[in-house]
Amino acid sequence: MAELTELQKYEFRRSLEEVRKLQGRGTELISLYIPPTRQVSDVASYLRGEYSQSSNIKSASTRKNVQAAISSILSRLKNFKAPPEHGLVFFVGHRSIGADQTDMVNFVLEPPDPVPTFIYRCDSQFFTEPLEQMLETKETYGLIVLDRSEATIGFLLGKRVVSVKNFQSLVPSKHGRGGQSARRFERLIEIAAHEFYKKIADIANEAFLSEKNLKGVLVGGPGPTKEYFVKSEYLHHELQRKIIDTFDTGYTDEYGLKELVENAREALKDLDLMREKDLMQRFFEEIRKPDGGLAIYGEEQVKNALMIGAIDTLILSEDLRRVRLKLTCPSCGNKKEVLAKDSTEVVKCDKCGAIMKTDEVDDLVGELHKIADANNTKVEFISGESEEGGLLLKAFGGLAGILRFRVN
């Protein structure tokens, strides 16, 4: 399955964040998960059944809101002949906006992974768990655990450890021989060991080289064999470059793979933070130059430089949340634009005090990302976990750039 682009991931994460926050006054928020294999007509008849069931709901306002939500989903479903590739997820209902007021919200998401099972849920909150799981990173690492007698090759896929192959060596053990033949025997052992390492490398090369998104290779084992294996460069040079480090494990079987991942966890986390720190350091170095170097910051400045293709790397904080909402008042027709953190912000009409309806949401990060893509600008998201990442958000408003050339 195709990996999501950073932008799609960001947009999906942002929608989920918004959906998660919403509260219903009663159990009147509907979450509907439609797997790709489900017939739309089936779903529609299921919903009609729920609609008639809902006439039993005691509270008049809850009943009215549930029925309105179901009707809304039914009418949107008409746009689909069949569910899209990964299915569809609806979050529809009246959210509470205080003072006994509610406002209808309507989210339709096409998830990054296939929806596994049909779910219909009516609650005072939306049910987002199945989607949260899809957001977990799916980075791939190659895993090798070895000593002189056994080796196991596998992958770390997101959080899952998958074993590819486990095999034993024919290297005889070192003890039990003495006298005249001892040196000759040593020599045989070394040849057998060399053959074994070559075999490990062959299997690892075959498994790992075809993996396009391989981020790195982790090597583990109980003794010094793993260091020897790495130092002697048995692996294909492309994989050799991707070796992150060696880690001690007690075992060299499938359990050893799990130990390896466990022991490498901190190193992998540091690696991500390192990348972020390096990037921010580069930015700070430029800023310190008397003429401002190739650093740029400030929303307008960054946007303008981006549009003329002057930015090499656009740096965005993962925590940057800013949208421009275009709103219309449903009772007096007044229009206005506001900057908000997200699309769930409740805005009242200046003229009559009614809750305004959102016509359009322009997300700053999404907008910048699209301009960047069109200009071959690299986009890096920086977490708030490092000191540098925190500074990006607090001191620079969460966005900055490193220029290709200086602009005025």
Ligand SMILES: [Zn+2]
């Ligand atoms: Zn108004």
